[in-house]
Amino acid sequence: MAALPAQPDLSLRTYEGDEGTDRHAWAQLVLPVRGSLTLDIAGREGRFDVARAAYVPAGAWHTTIGDRPNRSLVLDVATADIPDGIADRLGTAAFVPLAPTAAALVDYMRLLVEDQAQSPEHLARWVPLLLDALGRERARPLSRLQATLAAVEDALGRPWTATLMATHANLSISRLHELFRAELGTTPRAWLAERRLARVREWLVRTDRPIAAIATDAGYGDQSALTRAMRDAMDTTPAAYRRQQREAASKIP
Template identity: 80%
Template sequence: MAAFPAQPDLSLRSYDGDTGTDRHDWAQLVLPVRGSLTLDIAGREGRLGVARAAYVPTQAWHTTIGDRPNQSLVLDVAGVDIPDALADRLASEAFVPMAPPAVALVDYMRLLVEEGTHGADQLVRWVPLLLDALGRQRPRPLSRLQAMLAAVEEALALPWTAADMARHANLSTSRVHELFRAELGTTPRAWLAERRLARAREWLARSDRPIATIATEVGYGDQSAMTRAMRDAMDTTPAAYRRQQREAATKIP
């Protein structure tokens, strides 16, 4: 069993296969940001994905199973008072659909963690905001977008359109647009662009894949298209971003 953290701790993790059973002396929130995974919490099994998190109560036995590419922010909730009513609700639900405000908060912190720019002060401010966002929303049924979002994440190289997403989710294109606005606060096109850019950043920072290969594998037509996307969104280029991330990594003790 891991040592009890003195304050909230946040990490970006990927799960491959059955990780075995574990428990710890603090509550934990598992907040998927890419793909999907399965979590068994004290005998209750559920599927997690974008906009559907999990709450693991203190001392609850749990098993995480990653059967496809995935990535989650894992928040060890220590040193923070969770209101009793909220803790009871999260524990009773276990698997928590997240409204757009919570999704936006998670995505913001995910970006900071990927860039290595988050710190303890930011985390102490972010955790109460996240808990407040989770506390304000009402429980909702499992998103009809979840399986489709996971499928898109696993095949970003394909030329996805909103109509393609609608067919995969067995919904009309207009209904897909409505659900994206209601659940994610964005559009299919904007969400897809953000996920492609996020995957590109991840591989630029953590792999030696050629930039042209990364461009095609995440869905850009060619390297120049990815370069334009990064210039527009981040005012940088793939080569400059990779160099910056590697230089930053060498400075971490």
């Protein structure tokens, strides 16, 4: 097995197909921020998505399968850095439903990593908070929104509306809005707009795809609609954002 990391390490990863079986000397938390994955941890197999985290104990054989679009925050951390009792609880559960505090922490760090604003100081503060939230906070039951959120994430280019989401979740419009407010602190429309912009930012930075194609695949009618959305939300344009992020990345040793 590889040596322990000198300090916790966080990265955004995409899994494609059967990644094979692996094990390592550190513990690992897999926190999906898009789509879903199948993970076999020492013979315990489960499918998990943005509503749950997976915990791989140090030394455990595990196999990751990405059979649909996905993206996850992956935290590598020495078991010694996990407070007493929390590692045991996470290891026993393997797949841990995210309570609201943990979900908010994951989303916060996702934004920092996507915008390349993450720093060792951020990570040093974030890891203890996340572990405490996962290990000590009472998790909420799996939401009726879970499958619908995953479906929207997998097909952002579809003309999603609150009505279509409610139909997918087998809910009334009013009940859909209640669940979004209670569990995500937002509305279906605002959540969809945020997820589309997050996907656009990812594609602008990580691919060379034409902006018009990115706009269409992310659910905007055309490039002009995407440009208006980015100006309103971020006071920038797609081309300017891509250029700024790549210039910033080029300066990182």
